Amino acid sequence: MTSFMGLLQTISYTRKIPIKKDLIMTQYRLKLLTTLTNVITTHLMEFNEAATSAFVMRLVSYLDEIQGAATLPTQHDTAHFEIREHIPEAGPNGSGPDKLEDLVLPYGFSLLQEMVFNLIVYCQADVQSTQLRKAILQEIREILNALVESKKMIDEAMLPEAPAVSEQQL
Amino acid sequence: MRLKRKKLNYKMLILTDCIALEEPLPEGLLDFVQKMSEVYEVRGVAYKDLQLTPEVVLPKMGINNLYRFWLIYTRGKKAVDETSPYLRTEFFRFIEDHCTELMEKKYHLR
Numbered sequence: 001m002t003s004f005m006g007l008l009q010t011i012s013y014t015r016k017i018p019i020k021k022d023l024i025m026t027q028y029r030l031k032l033l034t035t036l037t038n039v040i041t042t043h044l045m046e047f048n049e050a051a052t053s054a055f056v057m058r059l060v061s062y063l064d065e066i067q068g069a070a071t072l073p074t075q076h077d078t079a080h081f082e083i084r085e086h087i088p089e090a091g092p093n094g095s096g097p098d099k100l101e102d103l104v105l106p107y108g109f110s111l112l113q114e115m116v117f118n119l120i121v122y123c124q125a126d127v128q129s130t131q132l133r134k135a136i137l138q139e140i141r142e143i144l145n146a147l148v149e150s151k152k153m154i155d156e157a158m159l160p161e162a163p164a165v166s167e168q169q170l
Numbered sequence: 171m172r173l174k175r176k177k178l179n180y181k182m183l184i185l186t187d188c189i190a191l192e193e194p195l196p197e198g199l200l201d202f203v204q205k206m207s208e209v210y211e212v213r214g215v216a217y218k219d220l221q222l223t224p225e226v227v228l229p230k231m232g233i234n235n236l237y238r239f240w241l242i243y244t245r246g247k248k249a250v251d252e253t254s255p256y257l258r259t260e261f262f263r264f265i266e267d268h269c270t271e272l273m274e275k276k277y278h279l280r
Contacts, residue, residue, distance in 0.1 A: 023190040030186040034179050042177075127189045135200055136189075139182045146176030157242050 026126040033119040034140065037112065041147045044108045051088075053148045055109050058083050059116050060148075063141040066120065067134060076120075083113055116140065178214045181207030205277040209269045216265040220258060237261055 044052040062079050090106035119140060127133040184203050188195065219236040240261055241250060250257065273279045 021190075027186050027190060030189075031183055034182045034186070038177070038179055128193055129189075129195055131200060132185065132188055132195060135204075136182070136185050139179075139185060143176045143179060143182065150176070154239060154242070157239070 023126060026122055029122050030119060030136070033115050033122075034143070037115050037119070037140070038143060038147065040108060040112050040115070041144060044105070044112065045147060045151055047104055047108070049151060051105060052109075053152070055083075055086060055112070056144050056148050058086060059113065060141055060145050063116075063120075063137055063144070067137060067141075076117075080113075080117055084110075087113070116144075176211070178211050178218070180211050180214060205272075205279060209272050209279075212272075213265065213269055216261070220261065240264065 041052070041056060062083065065079075066076075087109040088105050090103050120137065123133055123136050127136060181203060184207060185200075188199065188203070215236050219238075237258075238252070241252065241257065245257075
């Protein structure tokens with residue numbers, strides 16, 4: 001983790017411009033949360049495409065709702081509980097002791113939700129510029145949506161009746 | 171292309187760096203970041219995916235790869251030799267043409 005944080009420091013484009021030093025930790029947090037969100041979503045999609053896709057789309061629709069809000073919406077906690085209700089419960093499913101496969105979705109979804117919600121909180125709390133805040137929330141929405149949609153797209157392209165397309169269309 | 175390039179989060183990393191800039195943000199900064207990140211994300215994903223194909227790539231994730239994606243869309247579903255230098259060069263050409271078009275014709279960045 002320490003070396004990863006060191007690596008994040010090297011991914012910086014604003015060293016030669018005056019910057020607010022107190023926001024460096026927020027930058028690290030947002031970068032780390034984005035990277036982990038990407039990694040976890042990709043692996044959850046490989047594990048269970050249908051369930052992950054449905055769950056991620058719930059997060060995407062919540063991100064759509066809060067776009068442009070200057071402060072954290074009052075329904076943030078409600079939305080947190082509402083989305084959490086769609087996470088399957090971990091625990092014995094009646095067919096025997098816990099297997100690793102039974103724990104992936106409950107813990108994976110939980111982790112994913114916490115990361116996205118934390119990212120929203122940090123973003124609303126520390127990003128002063130409304131424009132920039134909107135752009136960051138829009139970008140995390142795009143990332144989540146793209147990870148789900150690109151998998152669907154490739155599945156559709158593999159269907160026997162799928163037409164070939166030109167490079168221009170691609 | 172718009173969907174596949176999000177495997178790399180260059181735009182998010184740059185936007186995150188921008189939060190430490192003094193207000194007000196330079197005019198046109200976000201627009202410039204949007205345009206440039208589109209080019210660099212496409213390039214980054216293309217080169218990374220080409221490196222992963224076909225030996226290293228995980229069997230299940232193999233299909234979720236821009237190079238294979240391009241092969242399926244342009245060559246159809248028939249089996250092709252993915253290691254062919256000709257196809258790889260064609261893919262590079264396609265990516266470079268796409269990026270050049272974005273920079274020169276669509277966004278007028280150079």
